[in-house]
Amino acid sequence: MRLVLFFDLPVGTAKQRKDYRLFRKFIVKEGFLPLQESVYAKLVVNDAAASSALARVRKHRPPAGLVQILKVTESQFATMEYITGKRPDFEEVDTMEELLVL
Numbered sequence: 366m367r368l369v370l371f372f373d374l375p376v377g378t379a380k381q382r383k384d385y386r387l388f389r390k391f392i393v394k395e396g397f398l399p400l401q402e403s404v405y406a407k408l409v410v411n412d413a414a415a416s417s418a419l420a421r422v423r424k425h426r427p428p429a430g431l432v433q434i435l436k437v438t439e440s441q442f443a444t445m446e447y448i449t450g451k452r453p454d455f456e457e458v459d460t461m462e463e464l465l466v467l
């Protein structure tokens with residue numbers, strides 16, 4: 366499943382710009398990859414991982430603005446159509462394989 370994160374944060378003051386930078390840095394560190402300027406997506410293996418990621422985003426939410434997360438299945442995400450533009454050029458991990466360390 367994918368978590369699609371949308372955010373619209375104010376950047377009118379120096380404090381708001383700092384909050385924006387810290388939040389963006391946090392979500393990138395958490396594994397969210399950009400789809401658009403304020404739209405990011407993350408691949409999660411199950412509902413428990415999705416709930417955990419959602420809780421971490423709630424904990425690090427900025428004090429102002431709008432942050433939304435939409436859970437979609439991998440099949441739904443795969444049906445996304447590009448009307449204009451093209452798919453981003455970054456290498457994306459799109460496998461559900463997990464690493465087992467013994």
